[in-house]
Amino acid sequence: MSRLTLETIAELAGVSRSTVSRVVNNHVSVRPEVRERVLSVIEETGYQPDPAARRLAGQRANIIGLVIAEPAQALFADPYFPRLIQGITQACNPLELTLSLFLFHTKEEEASLYPKIIRNNLFDGLITAGNHVDDPLVPQLIENDVPFVAIGRHEHPDVNFLDTDNVAGAHAAVTHLIRLGRQRIAHITGHLNNRSAQDRQQGYLNALRDRGRTVDPALIEIGDYTEASAYEAMHRLLTKGIDAVFVASDSMALGAMRALREANVTVPDEVAVVGFDDLPPALLAIPPLTTIRQPIRRIGALAVETLLDIMDNGSKPARRVILPTELVVRETSGVG
């Protein structure tokens, strides 16, 4: 590792440490020619300020943390989180922000890591994703004045969050099926301790009611966002004479379709399927999956921007943005 410090650069450029620091931080009061000279020395030497020292001297560390409050196993079976991470790093890189990733593998781990995360002075702010409705992290973050933005909505009025309009998305999915003339529309939910799963279920219910349909609770099966859970849920649904199903995620839709295929039920003729996410699995489905597109990557990037914003300008009033979804019609929903 190189031993280049401000001091070295200062000597080489024939100025003081402070001047170099000013140049590096783009302060105004440096003569252009001096600035030039210093910059060229920096260029030649490849000097980079030490983030630890910087941070210690009261500056930002330029590090943000991403906490994914979801058991890691489940987490990466679905491309959702990877995609989110992509969006986040995409925004981080040009801003020279380093991203620290916190994952948990058990509840105990989560409990033991939370305090460390909260008091860790290392990062300037946090993005949290995958929070369950009763997740203790968010309240702790608020209490400790940690700047953070949540992916997924929260009731607490002080929480900055970004979310997809899950209710409206689900509503659109189900309305689409109704318009296509489907009569008995089932729903396979995501894990209901997720706000997103609750909201999608709500959208399902709303759409049915808005069209004057009665809701048959027997047609709602509880899943947990895994392919396997949807596979099983669909098996249970098979006996109930349904002609359509709205599944809370694309990965789950794949599971549902697997069950359908095994039972020799044709899609979309006998049962229409609509998913949620519009991630790569949607295109892998056979036939290709009709689904609700949500702008995951954009949410990731926006989360970074929002975080920076609240770090700069404080978090009052709370930023709360809900992004629209889009119905992507492919083949599993059939034609009207």
Place this chain on the structure above:
Amino acid sequence: MSRLTLETIAELAGVSRSTVSRVVNNHVSVRPEVRERVLSVIEETGYQPDPAARRLAGQRANIIGLVIAEPAQALFADPYFPRLIQGITQACNPLELTLSLFLFHTKEEEASLYPKIIRNNLFDGLITAGNHVDDPLVPQLIENDVPFVAIGRHEHPDVNFLDTDNVAGAHAAVTHLIRLGRQRIAHITGHLNNRSAQDRQQGYLNALRDRGRTVDPALIEIGDYTEASAYEAMHRLLTKGIDAVFVASDSMALGAMRALREANVTVPDEVAVVGFDDLPPALLAIPPLTTIRQPIRRIGALAVETLLDIMDNGSKPARRVILPTELVVRETSGVG
């Protein structure tokens, strides 16, 4: 964020900064009772040492970086990297190591980030994955004495690495197909600027030769580890009268099977398929995919341990471990 420092704890416990530091770092020369007292103050207050200060004072920051030198888009389409990250965090958490993640979205980004990564004094060591054979990162890391371990083998004698035995794995896959009586065995490669893709191809060639088969270059199609590339590769292969294909990853095998299905070619009757990885997609395939299992999560965890080891004990001699694979026979290879 907390204003707790060593000094605060020292006062509260009625000792000096140094003593608290000693307690925190488990040094020996502290009387048990004093240690107890200090520990309880730490416990009560929830004090956590500042990693930046620690790092600056010449200690470890307890942060390691993970560089995935692969365009992020490609990267997360395949569950490989997510799984690797799981293994890594699983090892990090109990060791209280924080993981910083570096992804790139373009070549330019990569070029501009490498210097920062290398000179970033913030982390104690690095794990690198997805390095292409001519990736400039590894040489730069060596040159700058950054402690690191690579996932995937490297020729350079000083590189610490962990790898799957790709040659042997591919060899086993192809030998399996030969034993099953397949005559014209094709291969769809991964992206050949990856060592793993090269090695798997080598294994394919070796297996054929070991069994006295002649290699028909026309039966080798170049893919790039994406589902789509395999789909196209298989389309090209379709005209060549093959009865088996060894595909360099499970995700790609899915693409190949999609092409097969569209062409109404039955698997395994007309064409047998063997993949590589044994990741969730293997079970989603219809029928379930015969594949080569590699211990990805374990590699991730071992990488962390190895990194710690070389940080403690230096990296001479270089640690180089190649882990065995396992043939997992499911249905796409048929029965003998």
Place this chain on the structure above:
DNA sequence: ATGAAAGCGCTAACAT
């Protein structure tokens, strides 16, 4: 516009 000096929170000699 620039330099000198203090100090961020910590560790590691060096004293005692």
Place this chain on the structure above:
DNA sequence: ATGTTAGCGCTTTCAT
């Protein structure tokens, strides 16, 4: 066994 002190590399008053 414990306290004192000198930095680590940087930013930031405060002088000049």
